Amino acid sequence: MNEIEAIRWHLDRYRAVLAQQIDRLCNALEELQRTTLFLLSRDVSPDGAIDEWLDAEGFDVDEDGFFQSLPLLAAFREGAGPADAVSFSWSRHLRTDPTARRHMYIHRNIGPHLKHIHDRLGDVGWIYYQDAVNTSLQYPYIDQRTAISSDFDWSTYHTYRSVCPNNNPLKKIQWTPPTIDYAGEGLILSVSIPVWRSDDFIGLWSIDLPVRYLYRDFASLKAFPDQVQFIVNPQGMLVLHEKLRAEIDQTRGRILFHPLAELGGQWEDLDTAAIIAKEEGELDVTDAAGAEWVFCHSHVPGVNWTLFCGLPKASMAEAAAKRLKQALQQIAAGNFAHRIEPLSTHALSNLVDEFNKMSLRLSEAKAHQQVMENQLRQAQKMEAVGRLAGGVAHDYNNMTNVIMGYADLALEKLNQSDPLYTDLLEIHEAGRRSMELTRQLLAFARCQAIAPRVLDINQAVKSMQKMLQRLIGEDIELIWYPGEPVWPVKIDPSQIDQILANLCVNARDAIKGVGKIIIETANTEFDEGYCAMNQGFIPGGFVKLAISDDGTGMDTATLNKIFEPFFSTKGIGRGTGLGLATVYGIVKQNNGFINVYSEPGRGTTFKIYLPRIDGEAVEIRSRSGAKIVRGHGETVLLVEDETANLKMVEKMLKELGYQVLAVDSPMKAIALAGHHPETIDLLLTDVIMPELNGHDLAIRLRDLVPGLRVLFMSGYTANVIIHRGVLDENVFLLQKPFTGKDLAEKIREVLTAAV
Known part of the structure; x- marks a missing residue:
């Protein structure tokens, strides 16, 4: 927050305090x-x-000509008056006036109520009632002779004049300018x-607010020692300022008001009326001494005043230089993320801009360094595991092979009823698991011996279906949705088996009881623009292999660690922690990449992308080059709670020629749709979001925009979402990640579909 922002904050804060007092x-x-x-x-x-x-209250005319309760007056002059007593008084000639007598009489018990109001308001002076026949009552109690004469009209x-019928035809609450209080405040x-009864003006109630209380609050909220502040009324007169108390003419009972222009300097030439008419604003002013100032001003409704706060520009420059020095000290200490707020003065603004650019570059360089260090540590970890696996694999597998071989030989010589037969089977199984562990280590370290070949991934999955069903058990349904046709890929077939087995076993363990595992394949392409905005994606054509489950899902902390070797959320003895690390190593070894979409309680989707090979080039290029x-300028309402995705999709839509209304929450989408003056042609929304899911958002928006076309997008496989009941039947869904071509084709499909 710079100095001008601080002044504005101070001004807004006091304006709120003042508005609260007024209310x-x-x-x-x-x-x-x-x-x-x-x-x-x-x-x-x-x-x-x-x-x-x-008679009971002892009313009579006192020695000063006031008709009032003499016992109560005596008690107060002796310092023994009650706390809720009210001053009732009027001139002797009104003692028999029927209206005056009745108005005083009906308020005879109002003292406790006035005390309650006075205590509730706090720092106020007198609360008093005046009527049209020249009588009054006041709280707190006052000895009238100390303030006015008995024949006072x-x-x-000033309070009577402000609300009497001639001066206040609209019967509003009215404020009067500062005056000298004759009662000592x-x-x-x-x-x-005003108090009106039908068409009859009865009288008025007034409350006096001592200026010292207002200025006490104003002064106590000063943000800077050399801050100057004052209040101006609609006529451009200074209502509240530093010298006001000293300029009261006590002898003549009046206040010497000064117009704003009398502050001198450029104040003399300013259009005061235009300034006061604005709700708020900012002024550069040179005072009578030649010093340059910046003033902020703000209008206060109710009293129709304008508050002014100002600081010398020299003080702002000094404070800015101090902040710049502190910022440089932060950089010297290694805090490259430190930034300086835009300055309130132009003297150092260019220097601050350059500092912030330098700080940004240093911060980016530090972030890049951290990424490189993380990658180096990961590479070193992989190299260490690879050396370990490569160093022991040959001898270890040889020894395991001997153990398993002799176990096989011994098993052939024994009957199944022999007590040793079961023991030898356990030895054989232990050897098999040991060999599998070595294979996983090699796969994770990307040093597994492989024999890649061109294959149809659909055929590879189909050949594994029966084995996979046995792995996951009868309680879990295995669903297979092959994409037709898919591009060929080049990979060792056994690696496909490893990927499928590891991911399906993990999905099985995440499902409590009955559930579904869904395997899907599809062709997909990523362009340079998409990959630039999505870390980890690679431009080009890929075959997608997706494995989804409707299990327990994972939180962000778990997602950040799932590919680390030996990390496992399973109990001791239930997993090696190498399953997903193996999958990751295989995918990277084959120049692919993997993404995971998961939330607690919403299942998990693993999407593996393997590069298509350069086969049948003419046909492939023809497809991708379509x-x-x-x-055609249609308006798309885009709703996405992930900022990075929101910006990316918004950019893609604009490049495709659509008008985009982008918001990051369902509630903002509803508010925008309700006030947007033009037609909204399409809602493009994420499925799972805070506040409201995409399905319910579409229902709400169709109430506001009848006939609205809807396209959902989701990082979860569509079938899982349908299984979980989030989407209705016959909806349009675009799965993440998608390319610009995917988006263009799907939007056109939705916009041209029959209603």
């Missing part, structure tokens, strides 16, 4: 207005009851509300 005062006045009207509506007392009350008082602001179907 509390207005609420209190409305409450008092309702109280008076209620008391008037309930009053049916005869004149005799009023006389009894006046309340109709000339110093400089005050008064806010008043013209991409572009858009």
